[in-house]
Amino acid sequence: MLFHLLYRVLSDDIGFLRVFRYTSTRILAAAITALLLSFIIGPWFIEKLKSRQIGETIRTDGPATHKKKAGTPTMGGSLILFCLTISTLLWCDLSNEYVWLALSVTVAFGAIGFADDYAKVAKKNKAGISGKLRLFLEFAIAGAAMAYLFHSELMPETIRLSVQLPFTNFYTQALVMPAWMYTIFGAFVVVGTANAVNLTDGLDGLAIGPSIMNAGTFLILAYIAGTETTIINATGKSVTIAEYLNVAHIDGTAELAIFCAALFGAGVGFLWYNTYPAQVFMGDVGALALGGSIGMLAVLTKNELVLLIVGGLFVFEALSVIIQTTSFKITKRMTGTGKRVFRMAPIHHHYELKGWEEPKIIVRFWLISLVLALIALGTLKLR
Numbered sequence: 001m002l003f004h005l006l007y008r009v010l011s012d013d014i015g016f017l018r019v020f021r022y023t024s025t026r027i028l029a030a031a032i033t034a035l036l037l038s039f040i041i042g043p044w045f046i047e048k049l050k051s052r053q054i055g056e057t058i059r060t061d062g063p064a065t066h067k068k069k070a071g072t073p074t075m076g077g078s079l080i081l082f083c084l085t086i087s088t089l090l091w092c093d094l095s096n097e098y099v100w101l102a103l104s105v106t107v108a109f110g111a112i113g114f115a116d117d118y119a120k121v122a123k124k125n126k127a128g129i130s131g132k133l134r135l136f137l138e139f140a141i142a143g144a145a146m147a148y149l150f151h152s153e154l155m156p157e158t159i160r161l162s163v164q165l166p167f168t169n170f171y172t173q174a175l176v177m178p179a180w181m182y183t184i185f186g187a188f189v190v191v192g193t194a195n196a197v198n199l200t201d202g203l204d205g206l207a208i209g210p211s212i213m214n215a216g217t218f219l220i221l222a223y224i225a226g227t228e229t230t231i232i233n234a235t236g237k238s239v240t241i242a243e244y245l246n247v248a249h250i251d252g253t254a255e256l257a258i259f260c261a262a263l264f265g266a267g268v269g270f271l272w273y274n275t276y277p278a279q280v281f282m283g284d285v286g287a288l289a290l291g292g293s294i295g296m297l298a299v300l301t302k303n304e305l306v307l308l309i310v311g312g313l314f315v316f317e318a319l320s321v322i323i324q325t326t327s328f329k330i331t332k333r334m335t336g337t338g339k340r341v342f343r344m345a346p347i348h349h350h351y352e353l354k355g356w357e358e359p360k361i362i363v364r365f366w367l368i369s370l371v372l373a374l375i376a377l378g379t380l381k382l383r
Contacts, residue, residue: 038269049073077286087262109292113284190295196314197291210369219260226254310376320347
């Protein structure tokens with residue numbers, strides 16, 4: 001909206017407004033807008049949650065230290081969604097279909113999380129809506145997004161059916177899938193990421209910290225994939241930055257960098273209230289929205305497998321649950337007594353029960369996520 005007004009309408013009359021044609025300017029504006037909105041609205045929003053008694057219900061089988069968190073306002077992810085959406089609508093080029101795809105999936109996954117949170121608050125327990133219904137809705141949304149991506153022909157077929165393997169040349173070594181297989185694969189990337197982030201959201205600031213780092217990483221990846229800026233390669237030829245780095249060049253995806261900036265700003269603003277000891281929890285409305293957006297960004301920028309690196313902490317958390325559940329079921333079937341690999345899953349609870357203080361777990365997991373983000377960016381050059 002502001003992009004259209006400031007650049008396309010007023011820039012002819014007010015010359016300095018032409019600065020808003022630059023993606024870099026709008027990246028900065030989107031991040032600052034989302035951050036300021038969080039700071040301005042956050043205190044009022046948290047008070048509203050308190051007054052309506054929208055508080056967290058603590059699982060009975062969880063660590064004993066969590067009992068003091070009962071009643072802490074939840075569904076704070078609605079604040080992230082609001083700030084992200086407003087900033088995106090203000091600063092992105094709204095004729096860009098990639099932006100609408102990413103934003104639509106984010107809001108839709110947030111809506112599923114909102115319904116789940118509301119059911120938990122209404123019932124005063126951790127059940128929420130049924131797991132099968134939630135998964136069905138998630139796959140329906142992700143599948144619809146994949147179908148639109150293919151039928152709208154946003155990307156050339158050679159790009160949209162290809163998956164880049166880390167440390168390889170996209171143009172000569174990409175894995176090419178049939179359309180039906182990539183549709184399933186892409187949907188699993190989005191749904192898997194959404195639920196992995198949701199599993200990670202068990203300690204104050206634990207999920208939002210790595211999500212911010214993911215947003216920053218995909219900001220860079222989206223800009224590289226979409227920018228028309230050229231450089232001279234070793235042969236003296238002028239090529240785009242993406243072609244120079246042997247990653248997919250996708251017209252239009254640079255606009256996703258602005259979406260990522262808004263996500264980054266909204267995340268930092270929320271962390272202000274969610275850091276230990278948390279004033280508010282994001283709830284499923286935040287975790288599913290964040291995960292859905294990160295998964296969709298990976299698909300749209302052709303970084304589906306790089307996501308395993310940059311989002312490695314989320315993968316680790318999800319794997320700990322899978323390993324724990326599988327181990328218990330197999331050993332119970334074989335011996336009659338189920339055995340667990342970890343003291344509790346997801347893995348952050350394992351360290352809690354080992355005696356680690358919550359802030360120590362959070363900061364160490366943030367550091368792991370930061371290192372993984374740097375490694376993911378390092379793959380751009382190691383090809």
